[in-house]
Amino acid sequence: VCAHGNGVCVPFVTYNVLAPSLISKDWFPKSEENVPGSTTPEVRWPKVRGYVESAIKAGAVIALQEVQRMWADRLLKLFEESGYVAQCTKRDKSTSPCAFRQSEAPVMGVLLAWPKAKYTWTESQVDIKTLVPHSDPSAEYARARNRENIMVLARLKSTATGAFLWVATCHMPLFYKNDVDKRAQAIHMYLALSFLRYLATSEPAVLVGDFNLQPTTPQYAMAAEGYA
Structure with missing residues (x-):
């Protein structure tokens, strides 16, 4: 998506990363059959990271959905190292860019990130x-x-x-x-x-x-x- 405002073109990328807790070999048997282990977070994370890195390389404003605690810290680190600001769903009064109550580890959130410069x-x-x-x-x-x-x-x-x-x-x-x-x-x-x-x-x-x-x-x- 490219939105034009005052002659400036801004690239956008939106991506549902599919929450790790919602992905299993029982739900996606074909994926598991084609690539054993493909439904596990360990195998999926490098692919998710690759998609996000390609959006960062394009200088896009990035929106992610189904962000869970398991990947939130990794994503925040990736954005910080790439010169991006990231904010996501907060469910407490923390000043952290992403905050989940301890009892809500499986809860999903959304994330918005943009180039700091x-x-x-x-x-x-x-x-x-x-x-x-x-x-x-x-x-x-x-x-x-x-x-x-x-x-x-x-x-x-x-x-x-x-x-x-x-x-x-x-x-x-x-x-x-x-x-x-x-x-x-x-x-x-x-x-x-x-x-x-x-x-x-x-x-x-x-x-x-x-x-x-x-x-x-x-x-x-x-x-x-x-x-x-």
Whole structure:
């Protein structure tokens, strides 16, 4: 993805790294059959690192989903050594770029990273479920209020041009089994876009991530058209 703002082209890369706790030979038997051990974190990590390194080489703004504690420290070290700033999901008041409560080791988060030399920045995050109105008692709103979906945002200022750009990433809930699920997912997508647009006002803004959507769905059309 390349977003144009004030004549500047900014490369973006978004990548779901597939959380180690969700990958097993039982879930991906063909992969295990073709390459024994390919579902283990030890075999997968060099490939994940290679993808991230290629994005770093391109100077891209990078968004990752399904980041778990097992790989978070490795990713942060890689970004730091590469001159990148990285921020990801925080579930406590730690000042660390990524923070998980000790009881939540398997929990997934999202991560946003950008080249330190190219931008100055401010960053924040919001749990989209907290934006869902409590005044509506319908089933889809109740479903949307009960699903955590933390969005990490950054306002980047180009050190070369002074132009501002907002970028955000999230991992939309996998809601698809019935109409209530689909409407709840649409609520999350609408609120993510609306909140980003509210913060950005007239400045360029890009939302990247794993949205768990098919191209034929109304939720996808909403995201693709930038409606908020």
